[in-house]
Amino acid sequence: MMSNVGTFDRALRVIVGLALLSLVFVGPQTPWGWVGLVPLLTGTISFCPLYRILGLSTCKRCES
Template sequence: MKKNMGGLDRTIRIIAALIIAALFYFKVIDGTLAYVLLAISAIFLLTSFISFCPLYTLFGISTCKVKE
């Protein structure tokens, strides 16, 4: 897997995942919506840690800086 996520993209995903987790913990969101958002936040965390997003490869996007 070639990295296709830059630092800013990874940071935004981690912050979004933490916000969703906090909303769930404080019971601001509940029910089906909460579980869907928790699944999305888990995906955000996983893709942030491995610096690879499968959807980016489908659309040909890369936010990773290219070294010349």
């Protein structure tokens, strides 16, 4: 599984994932916050299956 998520994209995914996940425990306590697991997981492992399907990559070192 080759990395296709760049550094900025990874950081953004982790931040958004944590923010969404926090909605489950604090704030409105909505179950929709579990959606935050998707960007958190893809940011953590540096791989996005949707990017693979669409042929995209934000990883500079992987484009060469």
